[in-house]
Amino acid sequence: MKSINLYLLLLMSLTGSLATAAQGRVSNDTVYIPADISDYMPPLYGSAGRVQHFLREQREAYPGKTLAIVFTKPGTYYIDTTLVITPELANGNGAIVFMPTHPGDSVTLSGGRPVTVKWRRWKKGIYKATLDLPYNFDQLYINDIQQVRARYPNYDSSARHYNGSAADALSPERIKTWKHPQGGYVHSLHKGEWGGYHYRITGVNPDNTLQLEGGYQNNRQMGMHATHRFVENIFEELDTAREWFYDQPNKTLYYKPAPGTRLSKASVVVSRLQQVIALKGSADNPVRNVTIANLRFAHTAPTFMDTREPLLRSDWTIYRGGTILLDGTEHCTIRDCEFDHNGGNAVFVSNYNRHALISGCHIHDAGGSGICFVGNPDAVRSPLFEYNESQPLATIDTVPGPKTNHYPDSCTAYNNLIYRTGTIEKQTAGVQLSMAMNISVLHNTIYDVPRAGINVSEGTFGGHDIAYNDVFNTVLETGDHGAFNSWGRDRYWHPNRDTMNSLTAARPELILLDALYTTRLHYNRFRCDHGWDIDLDDGSSNYYIYNNVCLNGGLKLREGFYRTVENNIILNNSFHPHVWFKNSHDIFRHNIVTTAYKPIGIRYWGDETDNNLFPENTALPAETDKHSLSGDPGFVNPIAGDYRVKAGSPALRIVFNNFPMDSFGVVSPELRLLAKKAPLPMLAQQRLLTTSETTWLGARIKNIETLGERSAAGLPDNNGVYIMSVPDNFPYRLQAGDVILKAGDTAVQKVSDLLNAYSRQGDKAKKLTIFRNQRQQIVD
Template identity: 70%
Template sequence: MKITRSYFFCLVPALTLSATLCAQDIVIQASSNPLAGKTNSLQQAWLLARESRQSSPGKKITIVLHPGTYYLDSTLVLTPADNNTTWRSDGNGLVTISGGKKVLVKWTPWKNGIYKASLDVSFAFDQLYINDVQQVRARYPNYDSSASHYNGTAADAISSERVKTWQHPVGGYIHALHRAEWGGYHYRITGVNADGTLQLEGGYQNNRQMGMHDKYRFVENIFEELDAPREWYYNKDTKTLYYKPAAGVNLQTATVVVSRLPQLIVLKGNAAHPVSNVSFEGIRFAHSAPTFMDTREPLLRSDWAIYRGGAVLLDGTRDCSIRDCEFDHNGGNAVFVSNYNRHANISACHIHDAGGSGICFVGNPDAVRSPLFEYNQSPVFANTDTARGPKSPNYPDSCVAYNNLIYRTGRIEKQTAGVEISMAMEITVSHNTIYDLPRAGINVSEGTWGGHLITFNDVFNTVLETGDHGAFNSWGRDRWWYPDRHEMDSMATAYPWMVQQDAIKTNVLCNNRFRCDHGWDIDLDDGSSNYRIYNNVCLNGGLKLREGFHRIVENNIILNNSFHPHVWFENSHDVFRHNIVSSSYKPIGIKYWGDEIDYNLFPDKAAITTPTDAHSLAGDPLFMAPAAGDYRVKAGSPALQVGFENFPMDQFGVVSPSLKALAKKALLPVLHQEATNISSLITWRGAKVKNIETLGERSATGLPDNKGAYFVAVPAGFPYGLQTGDVLLQVGEKRVNNVTEMIKAFVFYGDKKVKLIVFRNQQRKNL
């Protein structure tokens, strides 16, 4: 027997709600059929669900949303009282849950093609949508879709000459890259000094403080810069919205939406009382507000700071899922899985044009033993908690990101990723297609606590606006890691077991395809440890292992590049075997060669330059169809003789037909043997010195740019206090940008005692 009860509420858009009680579950229908003169919000569907649950405890509830846009008046917060609930589209049209507010305005011409309208809202907004298309806040330089950084930057964006042309810049924003291009910064203008310089607040969005870049910067929300089509400006004092429409836009019929809420849906529980079995299916989430000024929480000793939230936030959940949803033009992160979560599943989602990251799995520092939060902080061993693994359950564990199409994230914030993992365990990232990003496609911020499976992903067109990074990037600045290399050498020798006290489980990268044209395809940086990397195709940027322990790299194909070992430890136990490389290795600062570096295939014998590859071979790998992206090798390939085994080439990326049809294709390389670089290496007073010429040298030394004289090898008793690995930046008052300038500076000063400035252990140091 079926009992039906109907409930009528006023909704925006006007909704008809009805609850049907069945033996199995309760279905709540939310219809967009208009009810004249009635208004409301989506929260009332939630209230009806709660009422139904009270009368029928233990039943599963399904809230069916019919086509339409549902504008939230406030963030919808679900608690354990909402367990066993599914929110889904009825499948008959687009369902949008919006964090914006639809406003009715009357446009009148102002001047220079600009229109204005009175708009009185009680909240600040940073994004404007006309006919559901995001517009451009008035900025300098003007928006340029083809520009490499921030869609347009200028060194004079905040020059005193330009500032003088602004009458009321307070409330404007500066967006700039980090000085070393390790992410970005954001500042709010709070005033103007007498000399025309700006008073600012902000700059905390990056965890490696070095100040903003002198070139890659732009300013927005300045009235005087409103001069291009699609630009807008809101004067909050006069309650006036100014907008310059593009050709063909009819403002009289256009819908106008402004951003309002930074978070649309929050699932809020904890380890003792999680939100469980709540799912969202077939829903579009849009118009959430930017969060760049709230991105201030540091992620241990990675380069990251975060805003712990997103359009959808899972915080304290179990067995919750987001399936077949679209995240479209949200101002911050799309999905954030925070603190305690078990078996969260984000799958078959279309995530694009987000201001922050796509999907984040981030635990709480209270689960970390002896956490440190800034790169230059050093652990004190006597005070360190040396127990193994996490100390609380407040982290994501056994969660999944599967079959998601993620692109054009990081539109505002630049220290972001398609998928970010930090303070988490056993996260599976599989069959995702990720591209067009300012930094990494997939990033693992530190070794706590590993066990991640990164498999069958297609990641390309990455590190487009930053530097010294990879399509896949990781750090390993865990409890054993010290910013001073000499101290780290001694501690790693004395306490080698500490390496796996945080990195307790092996991370596996297998059967992925990576391409990075501005860094490495796979970049294991700063102590990343306990990895197994196999069956991957690296299309362009090569594979790098810096510092770290217990990395097994085998059966990978590295096209148009090679293996980049940087500053390894003695007894690292690293392994590199059965791989196909396209040129000689690119070692930097290597004294020790791990457990086994052998049985690899090189393009020719001249490329085999290390003493370790005694059993490696050279020759044409005989790829089956490289122009079509099939890099399996034919029978008779010398790769097979060194133990290489073929693996599938047609399973990378998303599997849903609808997402496959939308996804871009990775650019396949034209294969070539890498030409030998003409090096600037010279011998000067017995030391080997050269210019900084490669991304690898810049990364190994930690430099923010290519300036300086790099001391590759320094003999015992060398004068001036210089050491192997130093980069000389200044002699007396003379800047040193290269080896030639170094020699000229020493000639200029002769035998005089002068101050030297070097870059050592990624810090400037006076000698």
């Protein structure tokens, strides 16, 4: 019993109480309540209502004491309904703790339902069983391993997008082979690869096209990607091992097991609940002092068809929930838990929350995001929700800061291992911040994600401390993004660049009304092979970025204000300044870059761009960096990832300061043992990019050749001709940054298409279709 008491003492210390008695007794500080409060036999089936009832009774009997919900038996507890903890259950000065009795016990709280089925052989290696359930389900687990719902194309673990995608997934030829596709799903990337869409099939048209509902899962509507799509839950596509299909009208489950599977002995679990535990309070009456520790959470239902709430003017829509939901809490902790193959978000910190702590957690194979801190739009002054929305200056609320306190503040994600999130939804992140303030994201290891590792959706309200994280293998399925990504489409921001130029020049005080406090990004290691290591996109403002290692994708600052970037190491890449404002007050100094800068649409260079180290003299820019140097930085041990510089390095002469290279990522020995290692780059001096640049009627034009050019223009692909500069008296109403998409009726994918169309068609080519301010328009 001594070991139990020591373990409880550790847990109770988090909530300010002392555990001095063994399980099953009332001590001076703690009441222990067995979670398995009935004579359950394995598998243990927990009644959330009964647990709530006992909590209420014990809270009334012992106000102010800590109530410890202990799981006395190892195993899986299948919760019948979401266990909701309200302020009434956590009132007074007491606390609630959920935990196993013994520190080594393996206890799972499941959002699924165990079912007993009798399999019988059907045909082509497929088995079937009668299963009478009052609801449909989206995930099936055989022997606690998630199986694959019948799909086309078949699951391929090596495929980059969706584990298999195909342009013909929605072809009429394939659709006409399906007898009853209603209830099936279509999953597709966004046309611009900015996340994904999901649709439920509701019928088939006479021309063998599908009737669909959905497609609201992205806040920038552009339609489905032409290639990266797949269908699932289609009976006729059940044709390979591990696939399954549930025919609910006929109460029949079909499954094709992998060779060697003994179905007669196999456990079968189906997904049921979207949330296992929800802490539900409010700003006026919060849930306080709840700790959830050392538990595994599994089998929750996917939420991709409920992901419909837009997050201001970012690209996101969200489902405001997770396997664990914190909504209206103070001083609540989720510690040392595992989130394993859940269908949606793992942890969602919603609306008013103060001092929430998520630490030591192992989060993997989640359908949605890992950890989300998301406030309520009613906390934002003059909120807008879709990218193209705007409002006149006279209607903008000019009071600084939040309108209400309905947002997470002073919360922390510390020492969490997060990987393979976004297995279903693609506009996701390992850690997501939106409408929040002073969030600390520290010592997390995040990798193998379809989009950003860490994402900040807008400037509201800043003050975040993002440090000592190790983030890599990111943007694996999407595009135009970064290992760290942010937007800043705050109340001052306007989708028309000319309007925004005028607005911010006339009223610069608008810029920091939402981004109140500086966000610090420091001592991190980032790697992105399909975008930028650090990507500050549209309008991101008020950042201090220092002492980071960028392993591959470089660092991008798009239009925004008050960004200071210093003492960073950018390997095999460089600084990407994109379309800055005249008075951005941006600073880039004392950094090591390993290729020439890659500016796009830059007319103004901020307050200071100088005292940086370049690989060679030819990389030094003429218009900036009057005191910068070139040369070999002399890294201590780059093969081992030690990018400190040796004595005598020219980096020391530009006032670069060494910083530790062994403090990235998770810190607990258990998680460090599990975590993958970031792939280190093979350093090589890169030649400057040769381009297709040429002149046309005196204008400088080129192909869209880089991700930076595509991002700067907001294009969904690399098709079009980029306008670099336009001379006076040019015959077309074009400007630098425009992209020509059509000349007359001829599609323009590259410079040769434009030149050929103009020479061949003459006057017929005089009407140009261009892309400006992220929308098509016609000029002549």
